[in-house]
Amino acid sequence: MSVWSGQGMQFIDVHFLDVGHGDCTIVEFPERLTVVDINNCKTFDKEIETEFKSRYKPPPPNPFFAAGLSALAGGTAPPVPNPLLSSSYAGVLSGLGGGPRPLSSLLLQKTEAEKKLQEAKDKLTNPIDYLKSKFTGRPIFRYIQTHPDMDHMAGLYRLWVEEKIPITNFWDTSHCIEKDEVAMRTGAVNHDVKDWHTYLQLRKSAANPTVLRLINGNRSDFYQQDGIHIWAPFDHSEKDNPDADPNALSYILCISIGQCNVLLGGDATVETWQALYKGNNGKLPKIQLLKASHHGRKSGYHVDSVKAMNPDLTVLSVGELKRKDDAAASYEKFSNRGCFSTVDHGNIRARCWVDGDVWLYDQDIKKIA
Secondary structure (H helix, E strand, O other), rough: OOOOOOOOEEEEEEEEEEEEEEOOOEEEEEOEEEEOEOOOEEEEEHHHHHHHHHHHOOOOOHHHHHHHHHHHHOOOOOOOOOOOOOOOOOOOOOOOOOEEEEEHHHHHHHHHHHHHHHHHHHOOHHHHHHHHHHHOOEEEEEOOOOOOOHHHHHHHHHHHHHOOEEEEEOOOOOOOOOOHHHHHHOOOOOOOOHHHHHHHHHOOOOOOOOEEOOOOOOOHHHHHOOOEEEEOOOOOOOOOOOOOOHEEEEEEEEEOOOOOOEOOOOOOOOHHHHHHHHHOOOOOOOOEEEEEEHEEHHHHHHHHHHHHOOEEEEEEEOOOOOOOEEEEEHHOOOOOOOEEEEHHEEEEEEEEOOOOOOEEOOOOOOOOO
């Protein structure tokens, strides 16, 4: 629990939840609990599922390998049977010994990969259950919807309508984007249309909650007192564009406590970072803790901005996909004390001290940095 004294905040705790495909970050200010995005689907997208399966499933065996070894040894390579045509071919050649690997073994390994994937899904955190457990009875002072994508708002219906957890302020962006509700139900991740309807209801609220649509440079008492600085969006220029890119609307938020700066990148695009970097003449504040934009994908990675921020630690929600669109290795290169992902560590809690130090813990409260 964060502390409050006459001297002000000594530290804040930031919780990066392992929600699978999506985002949820909770910031413990002394008196103003803040939730940034939410996702209670407890599922992965197809890329993450493929990644998990590849971790536990061996590469396809090469039936030509053992035959090649025999030929290299001076023998005559035997003909390689086609396992699809020969019922007597009970296995496939693999390994340095060239011995057979039964097809039943391969099926068991595939089944094990599926089992591991399901176990990973079962371990995902439902952010609403987490809120009720860790912050019992506490209202949400500010809920920040970084941008209107479903993987950042799934669970709003349960949070606000079913559980009736009070929200005092609701941060939104200016847009007129509409969603294809059929596609939401039938997509790779099945989203509850009630979450979208709840979002539409919340963003039209006149009071309880109060709706704020903030841009770079806005200042007001409560978020100034909590050290929140809005870096993006820059304006409301896309508010009348139904085809606007939701990620291009995303909030980028810098939270400063003493000498410690925490940067929450939302799903900001490379173009947003380029504009931010150029607009500040290449000079961005030193960042002690960086939450990478767009789950650590290259679509949110701007190398000049990362270098300028010179992060000590970087956290990725999901992240570290072994794919061409992953930027985890790049963040690792420019993070002084390492890069950590929820896919490997589960829920990550950061304790951010006024002197600039940051401690990272995994979901078992084991210190990882």
